[in-house]
Amino acid sequence: MDGEAPLGPADVWSTSAVAAARAFEYWRDLICDTFVQLSATPTTPGPFDGKLVHADLGSFEMTTVHAGGQRVRRTPRLIARAGEEYLLASIQTRGRGRIEQDGRVAELVPGEMALYDSTRPYTLHFDAAFEQVVVQVPLRDMLAETGLRDARGVTATKLGARSTAGVVAQFFHGLARLQQADPLGAAALATQGRGLMAAALTLSAGRAPRGDALTRRRVQAFLHARHADPGLTVDDVAHAFLVSRRTLYRLFDGGPDGVSAQLRRIRVEHAKSLLRADRGRPLGSIATACGFAGERQFYRVFRAETGQTPGQFRGTSGQ
Structure with a gap:
């Protein structure tokens, strides 16, 4: 991760590239190259299919995993061999998954998320075909941003779809879909990603938000996730976060147009x-x-924000 969000499409790797007899061996190499050093075994008989859609977005990496049943382990021996230090978040989007670390077990269904830490052993278990979005960030950066000494107390703790952290999961799920359809748009929205991972870590630790910064990030993530809804209003946002319109205005520069301005810019x-x-x-x-x-x-708002009409922007953006 070099700090510059790429503008190109995500990388896609699939077991369809090799013979069926070599599919799981190839898959094991793929997940080791994409995440950290891991061991893996299939949990179902018969042919194995798997696909990774991976994007390096500068301050974090994001991978959509489509695969058959498997058991994946990060062992002490593998940690000693390659001491990668990452905080990872698995967001379940299809099927079921289980994350085990530090004596805890998180059973995930679609919409739920859990964190795990590559510096200590963990196990991921999937009985059948599944899909997850996996977000990976440098652990030291997350600890520095949140003030936590380590992630030992927050791993393998289920963050529900209807919890506050569910907004974070929704953001990354939407970002993964956007990355495949519109890489430029995803790169623009990805600037919120690192802060939201810090928010998820803080919430998983059961800590109160640090001032207004976390709430502002949550609102921004909600706006990013819902901006395509033309009926979205300030009242909808306030209701989603159980706060008053006045509180929202205070979060965004104290002006009555703050939230609406954020939505227009997005x-x-x-x-x-x-x-x-x-x-x-x-x-x-x-x-x-x-x-x-x-x-x-669209014409009116675009011109007010950029000083150009959409047609003028389109004519000059490639020059």
Whole structure:
């Protein structure tokens, strides 16, 4: 991770690239190269299929894992051989998964998330086919940002889909889908990722948020995840976080337009990425994809934010 978010598409690796007899051996090499050194065995008989969609987004890496049943272990011997120090979050999107570390077990169903630490042994278990989004960040960075001494007390603790941390899981799930469809848009939104991983670590530790910073990040993640909904209002955001409109205004520069301005900027940034990526796409289609009520509103808001019309931006962005 070099600190620069790439603008290109994610890397995709699949066991379809090799003969069926070598599929799981190939898969084991893939997950070791993508994450950390691991041992793995299949949990179901018959042919094995697996695919990884991996993106390095600068301050963190994100991988969507589609695969058959397996048991994956990070052993003391493998840790001694390669001492990679990462905090990882698994967000279950299909099927079921189990994470074991530090004497705890987190059973995950879609929408739930758990953290684990590559510096100590852990086990991941999947009885059948599954999908997860896995986020990986340098452990030292996360500890420095949260003030925790280590992650020992927060690993393998289930963070539910309806909990506060569920907003973090929703953000990364949405970002993974966007990365595959719109890499430029994903790179723009990914700037929130590291802060949200720190938020997940803090919440998993049962600590109160540090001032307003964590709540602001949660709101920003919610706006990123829901910005394509043209009916989204400030009242909807306030209701989602059980706070008043006044509290939201205070979080964003104290002005009544703060949350709305954030939402407009997110929509415009998404629109800019689509205008760059697909020069033949109709403006009405882009307006709908970014949450604008119509092409007229899109034109007005885009010009107010950028000083250009969408057509002018599209004509000059490639120069």
